[in-house]
Amino acid sequence: AIPILGTVCAQEMIARVIAARSPSVARHATIGAAGLYLAVGLIPVGIGLAAPGFIGELEHSEQVLMHVAQQHLSTVLYVIFIGALVSAILSTVDSALLVAGSLTAHNLVIPLMPDLKDKHRLLFNRIAVVVFGLIAYVLALMSEGVYALVEEASSLGSAGILVCLLFALWGGRIGGALAAGGAMIAGITVYVAGQHLYDLPYPYLTSLASAFTAYLLLALVSPPRAQLATA
8 A cells, every 4th residue: 555555646656747748648648657657667676576485585675676687697797787776776765855855845934934035045955955865865765765764654644645646536525635634643643643642553544534524524613615716
């Protein structure tokens, strides 16, 4: 559930869909990218499933691709493979840090100080990127491994955002800003509590159910979106 549902609202995908020149391009590009993603993504999955048969068990299972490449590729191809792997990781990290910094600067800092000059806005963006980079570094030092980091990143906060997205697309007039905010708060609160405090067996699914329930309950007492738009 985490890698599937947790990446539906991935900023990389949404940014490119919104930037498309027409709805048709966005739709066809998304479907085509999904097919390409599955085709390419099944390659490491297949290697990972077959690897124990010819390299044995590993102490760190998330290093299986590197061990397979090291044993079956020449030195030149192995160096190229590692370079490509590191490039893919850095590209993802780069996008995440830039988005985190820009969202913080534009949604939190600039509304509080709307008269800032462009150069000062850019400065806040850069400061936010550095701050989130330091936070990411500390989280990496404290984590159990890459898999745990990816799982945490895909789980934290995505339950509430996913529920808001589903209701925004197909919920008609159900709910408004109060319901959306409640869903996001419930999702992240339940996940953090279930994962780090109470050790629930399925903290992400529990947070997803909590966000969905919170949205519906608050939708009963908040004005529908049609009334908000009219107001």
